[in-house]
């Protein structure tokens with residue numbers, strides 16, 4: 001079986017790769033199982049130095065890696081460079097914090113009773129990391145860096161749409177000194193992911209859509225292994241009545257359209273108080289009209305092609321449904337055929353409502369709906385009217401008002417006067433259909449170890 005890597009901007013074939021079949025995946029699992037104990041026994045300082053070398057190799061190879069990423073997922077080159085550069089801070093966070101996050105913890109030392117109670121952690125073992133294509137460096141490193149630092153072996157299945165990047169990551173890890181059997185890339189699509197889950201792995205860490213996440217949870221149900229799912233979103237932001245609508249439109253538009261709207265935490269719904277609604281829509285549309293769509297390798301390009309051609313039809317259906325239900329289209333609305341097969345015009349609607357798929361289902365593309373609201377309470381009710389719960393934001397100069405609103409919102413991350421933002425120091429976590437578990441932060445290191453309770457008498 002082979003996998004064709006196709007450039008989404010030109011539709012030209014970049015490379016053909018052999019995929020892993022079930023036998024090869026079983027062999028990879030056995031190799032990882034044998035190699036993991038020795039990796040875990042190495043001093044933490046050695047694993048940290050190896051990951052530090054990996055970081056240095058990413059810096060050294062940054063331009064080649066960005067070009068590869070841009071070619072296979074269609075990410076505009078500046079944004080590809082941002083991603084390769086942006087991952088360094090995450091690696092630093094993990095390297096700096098792994099020791100404290102996994103240190104032995106003596107919780108009782110009672111000489112009179114001759115009793116010591118201590119918590120020590122151990123790696124999970126061999127884990128599967130099944131990853132998405134939209135930010136392969138970010139979502140991959142959130143898992144494999146802390147997993148490797150804490151002594152696990154990783155079977156890493158990059159998305160079939162970001163496989164060259166996945167293989168480049170594997171090369172850099174191996175060149176840095178991670179043994180080949182401790183980090184094994186698995187090439188293939190959904191079938192390869194499913195075959196990986198059939199192995200007796202000790203945990204699965206998945207980033208992708210709700211639909212696939214549900215299948216994964218079902219596939220391993222009953223096996224009592226660690227399952228972490230980072231899934232999609234329909235992230236709202238609210239522009240309150242006292243916000244400076246003109247000043248904030250540019251930042252919110254970037255939050256909606258960066259990476260062509262293909263971010264799990266892209267702004268996907270905007271609610272605007274009626275008193276600033278018209279000014280906001282005008283400023284927002286003006287900003288979106290400045291976006292340059294084109295060849296992702298061109299430095300000027302802000303909107304590249306969609307990575308998956310199938311998503312074009314999803315966006316077309318959302319646009320048709322919104323129009324049919326009475327939304328006002330301000331700009332865009334069509335597949336941009338002149339620019340290449342997967343291009344879709346940046347699209348802005350107002351006068352939307354929750355009967356429209358545009359306001360309910362993840363768009364994962366350059367399409368956004370703006371809805372007028374009459375009060376903070378209405379905004380909160382609409383923000384919470386979703387099966388997802390990844391991020392939500394509020395724009396107002398009044399921090400107390402923002403905190404009052406954000407306390408009521410059911411989402412894993414909340415933003416005041418910002419959006420589409422991830423910090424390595426904070427847990428990245430979803431609620432509802434946005435997933436279970438946390439990556440990043442101390443919690444995102446401890447996710448890769450299991451505690452052992454020591455009762456020591458004598």
Ligand code: NAD
Nearest residue numbers: 131132133158159189190193194208209212230231232264
């Ligand atoms: P996807 O669900 O289509 O695929 C994700 C991965 O799952 C791929 O590697 C794919 O090959 C694999 N897969 C598919 N079927 C499988 C199966 N039956 N068993 C095992 N593996 C299987 O998602 P995608 O298109 O790669 O990514 C986009 C989605 O990811 C969006 O919904 C986005 O919001 C979400 N996402 C979430 C986060 C987050 O941190 N919450 C980050 C990035 C992307």
